[in-house]
Amino acid sequence: MQAIEDLLEDIGSIVWGPFLLIPLLLGTGLYLTIRLGGLQFTKLGPGLALGLLRRKDRGAEGDISQFQALTTALAATVGTGNIVGVATAIGIGGPGALFWMWVTGLLGMASKYSEAFLAVRFRRTDSAGEKSGGPQYYLQHGIKHPIGKVLAIMFAIFAVLACFGNSIASNVEGSFGIATWVTGAVLTVATLIVLVGGIKSIGNVTASLVPIMIVFYVVAAIYILVVNVGDIPAALGLIFTDAFTGTAAVGGFAGSVIMIAVQYGVARGLFSNESGMGSAAIAAAAAQTSHPVRQGLVSMTQTFIDTIIVVSCTGLVIVTTGTWSNIDPETGEQVSAALMTGEAFTHGLPGQWGHYIVTIGLVLFAYSTILGWAYYGERNVERLFGRAFVMPFRILFSLIVFVGCTVRLGIVWNFSDIMNGLMALPNLIGLLILSGLIARETRWYLKHDPKLLASPEDIELFMAGRPEWSEWKAGDRIGSSHGKMAP
Numbered sequence: 001m002q003a004i005e006d007l008l009e010d011i012g013s014i015v016w017g018p019f020l021l022i023p024l025l026l027g028t029g030l031y032l033t034i035r036l037g038g039l040q041f042t043k044l045g046p047g048l049a050l051g052l053l054r055r056k057d058r059g060a061e062g063d064i065s066q067f068q069a070l071t072t073a074l075a076a077t078v079g080t081g082n083i084v085g086v087a088t089a090i091g092i093g094g095p096g097a098l099f100w101m102w103v104t105g106l107l108g109m110a111s112k113y114s115e116a117f118l119a120v121r122f123r124r125t126d127s128a129g130e131k132s133g134g135p136q137y138y139l140q141h142g143i144k145h146p147i148g149k150v151l152a153i154m155f156a157i158f159a160v161l162a163c164f165g166n167s168i169a170s171n172v173e174g175s176f177g178i179a180t181w182v183t184g185a186v187l188t189v190a191t192l193i194v195l196v197g198g199i200k201s202i203g204n205v206t207a208s209l210v211p212i213m214i215v216f217y218v219v220a221a222i223y224i225l226v227v228n229v230g231d232i233p234a235a236l237g238l239i240f241t242d243a244f245t246g247t248a249a250v251g252g253f254a255g256s257v258i259m260i261a262v263q264y265g266v267a268r269g270l271f272s273n274e275s276g277m278g279s280a281a282i283a284a285a286a287a288q289t290s291h292p293v294r295q296g297l298v299s300m301t302q303t304f305i306d307t308i309i310v311v312s313c314t315g316l317v318i319v320t321t322g323t324w325s326n327i328d329p330e331t332g333e334q335v336s337a338a339l340m341t342g343e344a345f346t347h348g349l350p351g352q353w354g355h356y357i358v359t360i361g362l363v364l365f366a367y368s369t370i371l372g373w374a375y376y377g378e379r380n381v382e383r384l385f386g387r388a389f390v391m392p393f394r395i396l397f398s399l400i401v402f403v404g405c406t407v408r409l410g411i412v413w414n415f416s417d418i419m420n421g422l423m424a425l426p427n428l429i430g431l432l433i434l435s436g437l438i439a440r441e442t443r444w445y446l447k448h449d450p451k452l453l454a455s456p457e458d459i460e461l462f463m464a465g466r467p468e469w470s471e472w473k474a475g476d477r478i479g480s481s482h483g484k485m486a487p
Contacts, residue, residue: 008414015421016267018259025266025276028428029107032114035439039446040109040300046452047297048304060456062288063131066298068203069287073280073302075206076372077273078214078310083362085268086314087340090324093264095235096242098315100265101272105307108275109300114431114438116299118142119281120292121437127387130199133285134376135159135278135423136383139430142437151426155278156380158426162279162419163377164400184402187367192398195374196391199286202371213364214310220357221313224348228320235319267417270424273306277420278427282376290456291463293445297452314341321347370401441466 015021033040050057055067064072089097115135122141123133136159140152194205225232243261274280280299289295318324323344326335335343345354374397381393431438448454448462 005414008418012267012414012417012421015418016263018263021421021424022263022266024428025104025111025270025424026107028276028431029104029109029111032110032431032435032438033107035435036110036113036442039113039297039442040106040304043297043446043450044109044301044304046450047301050294050452051298051301057287057289057294057456060288060290061131063199063286064203064288065207066287066289066295068207069283069295070298070302071206071210072199072203072283072286072372072375073274073299074210074214074305074372075202075368076279076283076376077302077306078210078365078368082217082272082306082310082314082365083341083358085272086311087318087324089264089268090315090318091334091336091340093261094242095239095315095319095324096244096258096261097265097268098239098311098319099243100262101269101307101311101315104266104269105273105275105303105311108269108273108307109303111276111428111431112273112280112303113296113300114435115276115278115281115427116284117292117296117438117442118431118434119285120287120289120295121441123285126382131286132379132382134282134379135427135430136282136380137285138281138434139426142434143430148430151430153384154426155423156383158419158422159279159282159380160377160384162416162423163373163380163397181402187370188398188402190367191370191374191401192395194371195378195394195398199375202375203286206368206371209364209368213361213368214305216364217357217361218310218313220345220349220354220361221317224317224345225313225320227348231320232316235316238319239315267421269307269311270420272311273303274420275303276428276431277424279373279376279423282379283372285379290459291445293442294452296442317341317348318344323347374398 051066051070056065062069086098086101089101093100115138118138119133119135122138123131124137126132134155136152136156138152139155140149142148143151194201243265244258269275270277280302284295284299287295287298289298318340321344323335323340326340326343327333342355342358345358346352348354349357374394377397378390378393381389444466445463449459454462
């Protein structure tokens, strides 16, 4: 088992090395930010208002509301990465890794907008009447060259493999003494019950569960930060300083240089918010929306909520309480990432409430992540093999949940990192190639509807004559009438 973990670490170091995914991820986010005029900053307010307050784009086609599409994407991202992933990044990369998670999130909002825009722009309707879209479609149909199909198939394969990763059991067992097989059995049954109902069932569950779990977790974190408010300036100073200087090895802490802080910050940032990975675009494609720009703006708020709010809460609690450098008295080494966040919350809250809150949060986050990734997986199975394979996949996925709960944490994280990186590669290449289309239609739409208040009828009027709009409407009709698009 150790040999497998070592092999995965070696592969991950190549995928996430300084010459491959990190510069491509950050460079693509920066390039799209410039081409879109800093849209993630100027249109964050309207995007939040549409996604969280209005929640629906009335009269538009789609399977679920924009709010449900947002919560489904949040379900897949606000998960173990926000608890264990942040602790892993800080534990190995030092507090400065949190800074690079922020950078990944802010630049990633432009990537998230772009991939959601393309998902709606090139979505199709499968043989069961459900919308299907994401990189597995827009890479092929958006890029008029055989390389587009190659990138689309690559993404679909990596997405199916990536959807089987999850990590939850060790923290549940550590806090409640619950055996991993019990955790796995409960999650397996609960997952299958929801998945049988498809995206509408998933959307209903996530729309109810996600807001509650985020508020529950964030309120606890804010309480700790308020109690330790005097330590926040020093914590922020440490985060910003460490981001560019690295952390010297002390005690059992595995010392890091700047590159390690960047590597783990970016890797865990992507694992947490999935910006540039293309996965959240799959949920966006199912949304009831009257224009791709609208869903793109709603989808980019997911990265803001995930990274700027939830990840920041976890990271600041870990740094302000000092648990990132704590030594386990039994091993003489740094506290493991699986327990670090729980230790931080326990230190900041009365009694043993901290561990219980983190564990409950981890259970809810992990379960919602399972549901979101199950949907991503089935859409890519449908793309590769057809609709007939969706139900067998749902059953297999539910069974794999049980297996996943008994796998060592290190293997889970390493495997997930590799698959996430391999998913991101074809998607990021596609975003760069299609950036012109994204920028042109975005500028035209926002020129006429800057506050996202136009009715579907008004949108039809001011978009009339735009080649991109005519192509999108025609493509949507073709998908609806002809059923599933052939691979």
